[in-house]
Amino acid sequence: MQGRANGVRNVYVLALVAYAAFSLTDSSVKAAGSHLSVFETAFLVNVFAAMTLLLTRHPDEQWRDFWRIDRPWAVHGRAVCGLVASLCGVYAFTTIPLAEAYALVFLAPLFVTIMSALVLKEQVGPWRWSAVLVGFVGVLLVVKPGYQAFEWGHLAAVGTGIGTGSAVIILRGLGGRAKTTSILGMLVSYLLVMNAIMMCFLGVRVPTLREAALLCLAGVSYGLGQWAFVLAARHGNANQMAPMHYSQLAWAVLFGAAIFGEYPDALAIVGLAVIGGAGLFTVVRERIRHEQARKTEANGRRHFS
Numbered sequence: 001m002q003g004r005a006n007g008v009r010n011v012y013v014l015a016l017v018a019y020a021a022f023s024l025t026d027s028s029v030k031a032a033g034s035h036l037s038v039f040e041t042a043f044l045v046n047v048f049a050a051m052t053l054l055l056t057r058h059p060d061e062q063w064r065d066f067w068r069i070d071r072p073w074a075v076h077g078r079a080v081c082g083l084v085a086s087l088c089g090v091y092a093f094t095t096i097p098l099a100e101a102y103a104l105v106f107l108a109p110l111f112v113t114i115m116s117a118l119v120l121k122e123q124v125g126p127w128r129w130s131a132v133l134v135g136f137v138g139v140l141l142v143v144k145p146g147y148q149a150f151e152w153g154h155l156a157a158v159g160t161g162i163g164t165g166s167a168v169i170i171l172r173g174l175g176g177r178a179k180t181t182s183i184l185g186m187l188v189s190y191l192l193v194m195n196a197i198m199m200c201f202l203g204v205r206v207p208t209l210r211e212a213a214l215l216c217l218a219g220v221s222y223g224l225g226q227w228a229f230v231l232a233a234r235h236g237n238a239n240q241m242a243p244m245h246y247s248q249l250a251w252a253v254l255f256g257a258a259i260f261g262e263y264p265d266a267l268a269i270v271g272l273a274v275i276g277g278a279g280l281f282t283v284v285r286e287r288i289r290h291e292q293a294r295k296t297e298a299n300g301r302r303h304f305s
Helices: 002-032 038-053 070-093 098-105 107-118 126-143 152-174 182-200 209-235 238-256 266-304
Strands: none
Touching: 002 038, 002 070, 002 098, 002 209, 002 238, 038 070, 038 126, 038 209, 070 098, 070 152, 070 182, 070 209, 098 126, 098 152, 098 238, 107 126, 126 238, 126 266, 152 209, 182 209, 209 238, 238 266
């Protein structure tokens, strides 16, 4: 039982590390600006991410065998979701404020909850559904549809949320039946090949030293984030991981204000607090539910002993 508790805590820690690394990636991409095309930016980021991932393989796995896939459709599907999330994310974070982008990306837990119930047949109680709906209200407070222009960057942020949520569900469905090297290797292959193809059609611009340094930082943090993300999804429950996504709210406000001079208004701050509160409520509720299940199991064993 102690091992199970440690495992749950490890899932939370890995998910937090993954989303913190993704926040650093997003901020670095935004700081690099939109001088380069979306595809060239994504390509350079993933070149550095691939270099980082080469150092993170499991001791029992080899990168040269990443193409030997046990569940090909799921692994390729996860790669496609990652490609969509990456391209949409680059566009969103370079065109709209960080807080607004993150608020829309945080629709991912809503997608995860819906798909975990419909696809994975996981039990999702009324408290979890209530928290998701409250979080959605927080998103509306931040974005304020109808009171400010809804740009293509906002739609791209929604695409990032859908891609991320779908990736979580696919990884959860895979469990431990696919190698980490296969999952990450196929994702990076898709990102490099597809972006390279688009660069051939759209042309290439030489990045400045500053842009190259920022995209290098983005790539390294993205690679480490993907490694932690895959480990968390393989060993955890989809509904355990989704609330950890809300930790990026703090980074959005911090990086947005400190680096880009983006200060959310009072209504947006309330919305961010609502989103974060809904996520924290879910974490507490999940802990209580697991504790109740543990006690029920223990009582049942005593009853039949």
